[in-house]
Amino acid sequence: NKSSDAGAPSSGSSKGKKVTIALMPKSKGNAYFISCKNGADKAAKELGVDLVFDGPTDPDPAKQNEIIDNWITLGVDGIAAACENKEGISTALRKAKAKGIKVITYDADALPDAREFFVNQATPQGIGFTLMDEAGRLCNDQGEFAIITASLTAANMIEWQKYIEQRRAEKYPNMKMVALRPCDDLKDKAQSEATSLMSANPNLKLIMAICSPAVPGAAEAVKQAGKVGQVKVIGLGLPSENRRYVKEGVTDSVILWKTEDLGYLTIRAAKAVVDGDLKPGATSFNAGPLGTIEIKGDNILLGKPFIFNKDNIDQFNF
């Protein structure tokens, strides 16, 4: 997969030549985006697209801006970006649009006027509601829960929290969120945080980990505290990192979409936009093996969040 990191540049963007599409993760070295990239690689191969994959090594809106600017001068044909921060990146994306580069976003959106489409794996609302529904189901709308997040400043997590709270207030008023702790996107820190959350809140029923390293971290903490079953763990994460805990019954469910499909769909959509096959106003889009995908407004909908549990987790290998 390194070849596409450093693939030979294709000069010129005229039709007929190989199309170059640049794909930006929020940060590199994150298993989630690596998995997206695997899907993207597959699509790129099928479509004969030259894929550039690059992003900041740590989530940093300023660095994202810088890389977009670089791509503009590099003269790519299309950009697909997962935005760390709505406002921060939109300026750069608008500039790209003005230069005739087709821009779409995936995973986390920019401002609507800065891109053509957003490949929406699941709306923040969908994620927030699903998480809370799952929590409510596991706890029977009863008791305390805590959230472990990546950092207090991560934009999409802030958004999810908003919907989690909204759903709680609406449907699960008997549940109480007792704490929100950041884990700096580190599994080890999540483990420590979960440990002290449990001892500080003896009535804790459930830990909701909303960044991917936090789910196995929290699960390990619960396991070590000997509170399996007593404190439930749910979260957003990759099946591969959580398989062990889900099968052991420590983690009850992991919520995610099929990340490879997200990457795949993103590249498919980007290519279609670049080729002019996908235009604003379209209501559906043929994504090859993924079938026909619904488009709502300017959101290309991948589908609902997927709930991985004991029964189905073995079917997924990402």
Place this chain on the structure above:
Amino acid sequence: MKYFREISVALALLALLIALAIVAPAFYQPQPLLSLATREAPTLIVACGMALVIICRQIDISVASQFAICSVCAGLLASMKLPLVIVLPASICIGAILGSINGVLIAGLGLPSIVVTLATMVTWREALRWQRQGEFVNLPDNVQWFGLSQSAGQWTVIAIAITLLLVLAVCMNRMAAGRFVYAVGSDAEAARLAGIPPQRVTFLTFAFMGALVGLAAMMNVVQSPQVDPKSGTGIELKTIAAVVVGGVAISGGRGNLWGAFAGILLLACISPALTHLHIESYWEKAIQGMIILLAVVADGIRTKRGSA
């Protein structure tokens, strides 16, 4: 008072613990405390090394990158089904090699440690990211807790860290090698003239620091069935802060491991204490900063009063 700093940190810790006992007695439960101690044991090991390095009038900010590399390498070796008796020394060796690279650049070429380790920190970190792309390493079952039961494993980790602390603390005071570190940190040229080779001492200090990081990484790896390639992030600032709060002078030659130990305990307790006191987590960094500043300011005011 010779041990003012150590005592004042210990008192601050005591104050925190008493406050917790009154406001949040739930803090004192054996299992979570054991967990906390186990989680902080690797940090303590690194802090011991950091204390040595700072006493030697150097600094090492590359420990987090070394920690991550050792963790991942140990994880990969373990997942190749190698037994722990090989993996553990291997991890220590890898750490020692990384430390030696710092040592060669710093002691051999006489380059400033803060810059050298800044450079190696960036280089190792990015190289590891490039190679691993953030992927977790899954370990075979017999690695966690050395294949022992959980509580036996936890006690082993704690025992190793505490033993190391005790042995090192005694060595630093009672063994010539330890005094050499103080001597070199106090005045390298005077050491040279006294027949102590400052370059060798500095080199060995860094190599030893690396070995300790390797050991610490291993102590962390055995605590869970997966290795996060970002393990150890931030450990350099935490240990430097702890060591300095504990009274080791950044200008070298002064301080001891007991202070560093007290410093680590204090910093390690902050985060769980906030959770127990139900203080919102967005205050955490600010409080940490305040504690570092208060510790050094208290000391500063004391020395100022003493000299004015």
Place this chain on the structure above:
Amino acid sequence: MSAPLLQLNSITKSFDAVRALKGVSFSLNAGEVHALLGENGAGKSTLIKVITGAHQSNTGTIEINGKTVEKLTPASAHKLGVAAIYQQPALFPDLSAAENIALGLEPPSALRGIDWSQRRAQARELLKRVGADIDPGTEVRELSMPQQQLVEIARSLGKGARILIMDEPTASLTQKEVELLFGVIRQLRKDGVGIIYISHRLEEIFAVADRVTVLRDGESVGTHPVSEIDKAKLIRLMVGREVAAIYPPSQSVPGAVVLALSKIGCAQSQVHDVSFEVRAGEVFGLAGLVGAGRTELARILFGITPADSGTIQLNGKTITIQSPQSAIDDGIGYVPEDRRRHGVILEMSVAANTTMSIHRRIFPGTWLRSGAERELAQKYIRDLAIKTFSDESHVNTLSGGNQQKVALARWLASGPKVLILDEPTQGVDVGAKSEIHKLIRNLAAQGLAVIMISSDLPEILGMSDRIGIMRAGTITSILDGKTADAGTVMAAALGQTRPATAL
């Protein structure tokens, strides 16, 4: 006679462009004190650093006990029985005196235990031998310069060396300690130890040395038994010319009182109730034993540790000196005792050092003007005969004495009304010393009030119009410079009523 203890053959040593030693040969026999003499920058310290392995010579051979040694390092020299007191104390400031002594004595093997009580006992015994009243547990950073020097001497004695090198051990010692040291040296000589002794104080050479070798510009200009040579000849050998009467006579008539202290004290520096006056055109000498508080008093007057009681009057006006800046503004200059740490900035040029205290005057509007600066520096290089490659050379390329002249130039450039000189000729060779003395006289003649702190008794007696004697943090008596003699000064310094006879 058997082979000499130490034999150096045509040693050369260069530092980049500077050729410090140009083929020096030297020998040392057992049971002899061999003095090494020479102007500042002659290469004495460099030569002994070659012997101790601190520097590697470029060419030449070193024989110790008749055997040629290759690649001498401090550790291997130590093993061969070489011990040294360096000109700049090479101590560990953060460690206790006892440990400082022990680290120099114990074998440099890293894997051995440490016996702290044995260390302390050993230190106590050695310190007693050199007459130092220092608690072995004290950290060296808390000790004054002379006390550090004593620790260093104690350490070198403990080594039981066959070859003992002392590079200006007495530079900051008082007469009493010097005498004690000489007693120790004589005892060592009797025990068959070979001693290389470096000093700028010629009387000392005649007091202890058997042979003397004179270095000039990195070359040996002859070795003579002390009994066959006199002061005048030595001086001629060193400077290559005759040197005029050592202490120029006082020419000026003291004028109005410039500086008047009354009951000055500072708790922190343990100075109390100091009262005296200094007149324009007067040289006021400050004598005392080690730790009497002379430097501390100077630091009070210069605002480094401001006074917390008493009043200071300058030209009749009461002033408060809160910082060195305010002292400078009031026209007080201070040439400190520790020139490498305080007197000059070693890594900066002679020119920059010269103008360092008069930034505001020479660089109006804070803009640097290198023309004006270099002109001023050139003037002082000429006036003080500073031996330097250029005014842009870094001060650390100069020898000790020339560094001292740069320190002096800085304060002369500031045009002070009161100039405090702390050990102004410490480690300065005779030639330069007499130039500095002449300079002090000239300054006084121009109406400057000079306070001169010195541990060199002849200097105090020869230069001072009046002599203040300090003991235990205060001035105990003030003597007239013309009538005072060594005996009365020492007696006052020791707190005795009758004249001491030790001199």
Place this chain on the structure above:
Amino acid sequence: MKNFLRSNIAKHETVLLAVVITEWFYFNSVGAHFGSLDNTFDIVRHSVEIGLLALVMTPIILTGGIDLSVGSLLGLCAILFGKLWRDAHFSPMAAGICTLGIGAVAGGLNATLITWLRLPPLIVTLGTYSLFRGLAEAITHGVDTFTKFPDSFLFLGQERFLGMPAQAPIFILVAIFVWLLVHRTTFGRSFRVIGFSPEGARYAGIPVERRIAMVYVLAGIISALAAIIYTARLGQAKADAGTGYELYAITAVVLGGTSIFGGIGTVHGTLLGVAAIAILSNGLVHARQPREVAGMLTGLLLILALCSSVVPKLFARLRARRQTAAPIQAVKTS
């Protein structure tokens, strides 16, 4: 003589200049659009904030100090700027001026602790590094983001002025100011003196405390300025702004030849250091190398730059060794 001095002083900077030029030509040959004016301006635009921090870090390191808190302070200033504008309804101009004042106060906190209590800068600023970032998070609860700034303000970060990126003239002015301060005034001279020997500086009558305070307050003000420019460039202010920037700045300064021990170093060296890193990071995108490689190469470049200063010494030592090996020959030539 003059030549000798000039070549000696210029050495590190010349080597670095050669590195920058080599980088430029290499990337220009690899990436078709690398050398374009647009790309050049992009490089400038994206390195202004780190460049500003590196500029003020130079006098700090010259005094033998260090400031780890500049990145955190940037974050704190950014959100305070946003708060002043959005919640206190200040005009961007007024908010900006207040922010500069806040920067000065924060720098003053560092300065007070360092000079009044004589604490080591590394430790003080390690504390304020946590404190400033912590305050930024506490004030915004980590969540609050300030956006929708007026276009007139965003102009500063996103548009062109006088044909160049609008922030460039500010950067140039600050660069000239710092250069003059360090190289042409007695202040710069005293920074060096303090760097070489703070005790010696005191004995020379240099107001050591005031000078040290000055560099840290200056760092605070310029960090605030960088925060404003950062906000204008991104169009948003958030508590995580400027994370890690202190290390970039220190890297650039040291790469530029400033000794971490103080006393030695130049402002133009720092500018070259900033350029070397910025061009590397930009050029590697054009060479289609992943971002990690840029980080690795920066680290290696830093080590190489450090080594370059000791290589001549090593050669000299080797030569000396060869001389001792052949003593007779050496005696003849001397």
